[in-house]
Amino acid sequence: MAPLLNKLGDWAEKADDLILRARTRLGLLDPLQIVPYRSYGTPTRLYIKGRLLTDKGIGEPDPNDSRWSNLLNMYRRFESNEISGAQLLVRPADQSEHLVVTDDEGYFSLNLEPQTLPEPIDFMWYPVDVLLQSVPQPLTLPVGLRSQAPVLIPPADAEYGIISDLDDTVIQTSATDILRMARTVLLRNARSRLPFKGVAEFYRALQLGRNGKRNNPFFYVSSSPWNLYDLLEDFLNLNQIPPGPLLLRDFAMVRKAAKDPSEHHGHKLREIDNILLTYPTLPFVLIGDSGQEDANIYREVVRRHPGRILAIYIRDVLRPDRATLVEKVSEELRGDKVEMLLVQDTVQAAEHAAKNGLIFTEAIPAVVEEKQKDETTPEDPGEAQEQGA
Secondary structure (H helix, E strand, O other): OHHHHHHHHHHHHHHHHHHHHHHHHHOOOOOEEEEEOOEEEEOOEEEEEEEEEEOOOOOOOOOOOOHHHHHHHHHHHHOOOEOOOOEEEEEOOOOOOEEEEOOOOOEEEEEEOOOOOOOOOEOOEEEEEEEEEEOOOOOOOOOOOEEEEEEEOOOOOOOOEEEEOOEOOOEOOOOOOHHHHHHHHHHOOOOOOOEOOOHHHHHHHHHHOOOOOOOOOEEEEEEEEHHHHHHHHHHHHHOOOOOOOEEEEOHHHHHHHHHOHHHHHHHHHHHHHHHHHHOOOOOEEEEEEOOOOHHHHHHHHHHHOOOOEEEEEEEOOOOHHHHHHHHHHHHHHHHHOOOEEEEOOHHHHHHHHHHOOOOOHHHHHHHHHHHHHHHOOOOOOOHHHHHOO
16 A cells, blocks of 8 residues: 555655644644554563554544545544653553653664563453653653553464455455555454455464364554554454554654565564564464465465464455466475465465364354355445535
């Protein structure tokens, strides 16, 4: 989706400094908000990441939101006023305090070694407090602004992890069709965008694995910009797709990747490397699509981490040239004893996963049922209403 967002980013960047200065001078700056990103770690090391921005007032998504409303919210995401040079206090459960300063784009990140862990807020997720300590002049420090950064720590009895792409793997984007992609990305929200048929049930089956404990962790690696974080997180929640760290990119890097495809390749490879190095004894399942470079990236992952990949599923975007590339890579990986399967739908992937002992065979009917249910959902829900909006 990166090429379609370039012009939007240009407009936002040019207006950003002027708007921030004017609003600050006139006392009209929107309230500040700490946006913590879902991240991951181990019992002995936590990775914290987030951003300090002004709150643009983007509300909860509604299936009846008009195209204009969705487009305006998309603009707000990229017209964000990021706050650089602010100091935040990161405080894990052991009550140790770690000071971190936001960079030029408002991001903050920190690796820390906690002495103790807090009680999990939802099974594998552990909260870490983040408090705003100071802001640069002429901004005024809001009193008591704080948030919690959720960190995923897989349990010791996890069978395997799952690393998945998002665009055209989980969420329909139509990246190989420029006009259709523009319409989807800019004019729909988390409720009106569609998941791929049966993907939620298949992912839930993978999370349960063979022990039925819902303890296999998910990680989502995407080249989408951090500006879309709230939309993607809402999408996963609304469709009951297992949550996981969202590993996205700064918008400037997304735009650079539009000119240099190796940037896209490098980002995904770095993030996947970091995950596998963080959990050196955990095997993984990789899921992507044939529209971009997932097959080549996953081939390199297999070569860098021999014996760690259990299976690879590549969703077919129905382009013969891309399918040929995937089949070529699949043939190469047979020598590494790793199956890369080009699948037409989630049912085909689920049947293979059951055959190879990754999920229960009994889970397949639920995937089939959800796929059939998803097939009855209109490709453009609410289109008639939106055309009249």
